[in-house]
Amino acid sequence: MVYIIIPNWWTLPLYIALIYLGATRTQLEANNLYDTYVPGEFPVSTCDGINTAARTINGVCNDLDTPGMGSVGTRFIRFVPINETWGETDTLYTPNPRTISQELFKRQTFTPATSINLLAAAWIQFQTHDWFSHGAVNDPDNLMSFELPANDPLRASGQTNMTLRRTLKETHVGRPATYNNINTHWWDLSQVYGSDEARHATLRSYVDGKMKVADDGLLPVGPNGLDITGFNDNWYLVCDMLNEINLMLHNRWAGLSMLHNIWTKEHNLVCDMLKANNPTWNDTQIFDHARLITTALNAKVHTVEWTPALLQDEILEVGMNVNWNGLAPEWLKDIPDIFTEQVAQAWYGIIGGKPDFAGVQFAHSEEFVSIYRFHSLLRDNITIRNHVDGSNTANTYNISEYAFTGAQNVIRGNNFSDVVFTFGVDNPGALILGNYPAQMMSLNKPGAPNGLMDMGAIDVLRDRERGVPRYNEFRRLFSLTPAKTMDDISDNKDSVAALRAIYGDDVESVDLLAGDLAESPRATGFAFSNTQFQAFILAASRRLMTDRFFTTDYTAAVYTQPGLDWIKNSDFRAVIGRTVPELNASAHSVDNAFKPWVVPS
Numbered sequence: 001m002v003y004i005i006i007p008n009w010w011t012l013p014l015y016i017a018l019i020y021l022g023a024t025r026t027q028l029e030a031n032n033l034y035d036t037y038v039p040g041e042f043p044v045s046t047c048d049g050i051n052t053a054a055r056t057i058n059g060v061c062n063d064l065d066t067p068g069m070g071s072v073g074t075r076f077i078r079f080v081p082i083n084e085t086w087g088e089t090d091t092l093y094t095p096n097p098r099t100i101s102q103e104l105f106k107r108q109t110f111t112p113a114t115s116i117n118l119l120a121a122a123w124i125q126f127q128t129h130d131w132f133s134h135g136a137v138n139d140p141d142n143l144m145s146f147e148l149p150a151n152d153p154l155r156a157s158g159q160t161n162m163t164l165r166r167t168l169k170e171t172h173v174g175r176p177a178t179y180n181n182i183n184t185h186w187w188d189l190s191q192v193y194g195s196d197e198a199r200h201a202t203l204r205s206y207v208d209g210k211m212k213v214a215d216d217g218l219l220p221v222g223p224n225g226l227d228i229t230g231f232n233d234n235w236y237l238v239c240d241m242l243n244e245i246n247l248m249l250h251n252r253w254a255g256l257s258m259l260h261n262i263w264t265k266e267h268n269l270v271c272d273m274l275k276a277n278n279p280t281w282n283d284t285q286i287f288d289h290a291r292l293i294t295t296a297l298n299a300k301v302h303t304v305e306w307t308p309a310l311l312q313d314e315i316l317e318v319g320m321n322v323n324w325n326g327l328a329p330e331w332l333k334d335i336p337d338i339f340t341e342q343v344a345q346a347w348y349g350i351i352g353g354k355p356d357f358a359g360v361q362f363a364h365s366e367e368f369v370s371i372y373r374f375h376s377l378l379r380d381n382i383t384i385r386n387h388v389d390g391s392n393t394a395n396t397y398n399i400s401e402y403a404f405t406g407a408q409n410v411i412r413g414n415n416f417s418d419v420v421f422t423f424g425v426d427n428p429g430a431l432i433l434g435n436y437p438a439q440m441m442s443l444n445k446p447g448a449p450n451g452l453m454d455m456g457a458i459d460v461l462r463d464r465e466r467g468v469p470r471y472n473e474f475r476r477l478f479s480l481t482p483a484k485t486m487d488d489i490s491d492n493k494d495s496v497a498a499l500r501a502i503y504g505d506d507v508e509s510v511d512l513l514a515g516d517l518a519e520s521p522r523a524t525g526f527a528f529s530n531t532q533f534q535a536f537i538l539a540a541s542r543r544l545m546t547d548r549f550f551t552t553d554y555t556a557a558v559y560t561q562p563g564l565d566w567i568k569n570s571d572f573r574a575v576i577g578r579t580v581p582e583l584n585a586s587a588h589s590v591d592n593a594f595k596p597w598v599v600p601s
């Protein structure tokens, strides 16, 4: 196939643009899927004794031919050729990650993303916790350390370096290191249900399929002050600030807690529906079906609501709907499938169709992790509003207060409906240069005043460490035109000047995150760059097309007909209306729950 790059594809007429995006997906499937297992290396397992009509906790037996595919602990694949992924050595600290963080990323004044609400920010992190995590522990015997810039204010306290643990990895002879996903790769709501049996068992009530909730209807809290749920990983950083070792932090915040609560409540409501329809079912039967239904609804919300809210363009709205529902009206869907694979996917939709692996087994990729480094979405402060009239309450939280164990102060120190309402109304930060929250660059270790974590610097360093190509090479490898000069990256003169101040005229050295945040023009209404979108095109369809429970087994026999109807008839506004009934009207004040809700007058 001859593929012609159309830089501003979003200016094409709707159906031409859709065909172009379809061709782009085919191009990426052919050029951007690289397994990290060599033949004979993938762990062999069987499905003997496993109920293959339900999602398993550790993700095995989704694919019946390769039972271990996508399961917990398996490797990330790559979206770029393996030989490009060695990880940086000589250039690992160049330019200095802390300089990039402070000079390019740091927020001076908050620039909101006005087309979306804060729910959308929490949502994407909630999804990434379903899809991937490199784990919190990292490698205590393998550190990265770089000098702080000469003018860094931290030097005043005697600190000279920033040091953190390298990511845990597997090394191989003659080929780059590989990294494992500590969660299941499948889109299976594992952040709610857990990726291992021991944790999962602590979450189940074992009555009528339901998940445990505390007496106040919210998730129980563990001794560490975090929700007891499927994934609330603790992230450990090691910084040698003033010889402080073992800085322990995690990435829980009020937004995540809120969504864990909403989806646990939704699961329990699905259980009620199933029990009413199947009075003789036992706990396991109800749970297994409720998980399938809740998970598919979550995936549908992401596909046809979250994505079109982030990428507000008619092309995307139609395209994502085609991904889920197909182009054909219901009455024409029964015609026999005589189409080629791509046409069938467009006609019938991916859901309920045939699995398609494009020749490489399913797993998320390292490059996919990198495109979701969205910390600039976070607000510096959240003031909780009264959901009845939209007025501000007296409760304002900065990041240190709404994150970590502070999440519970927000969730339980306010009416839950006021918290969700606030997230529905307020905007997150825009994904642009100069809008990364300063507090994320100086997160203090509880009880250790001089411990500091600079997430901006870490975002840059992790990509270099894991061999994710820098911006221009990333574009080249993803069938995009590379920039010839800094001026090609952005049509905003200030952004170009800021890039030049760090990278000079060396366009090849621009880091992926820096280029992504600087990039313009963007497609109309897009909250993120076209470079990120290119990786998104590949990943978004693939996690649906490869999953048996979204394809061959998306049937009434596996889900139940009332289950399929539940998914079909629900959107996120309905989920909010069911789980937080006081917010039904507010959630329905907009046509998409991720757009800023109308404040009652």
Ligand code: HEM
Residues within 6 Å of the ligand: 121, 122, 124, 125, 128, 132, 133, 134, 135, 235, 236, 237, 249, 250, 251, 252, 253, 369, 370, 372, 373, 374, 375, 377, 378, 399, 403, 404, 455, 458, 462
């Ligand atoms: C207050 C909220 C948050 C905190 C405290 C936080 C903190 C962290 C920490 C500590 C890490 C690990 C750093 C390392 O590699 O050593 C991390 C990684 C990451 N964060 Fe956040 N984060 C927050 C919100 C978000 C949001 C809203 C997103 C949006 C998608 C996000 C996306 C990511 C991604 C993609 C990674 C890389 C994960 C991986 O390497 O597997 N985070 N964050």
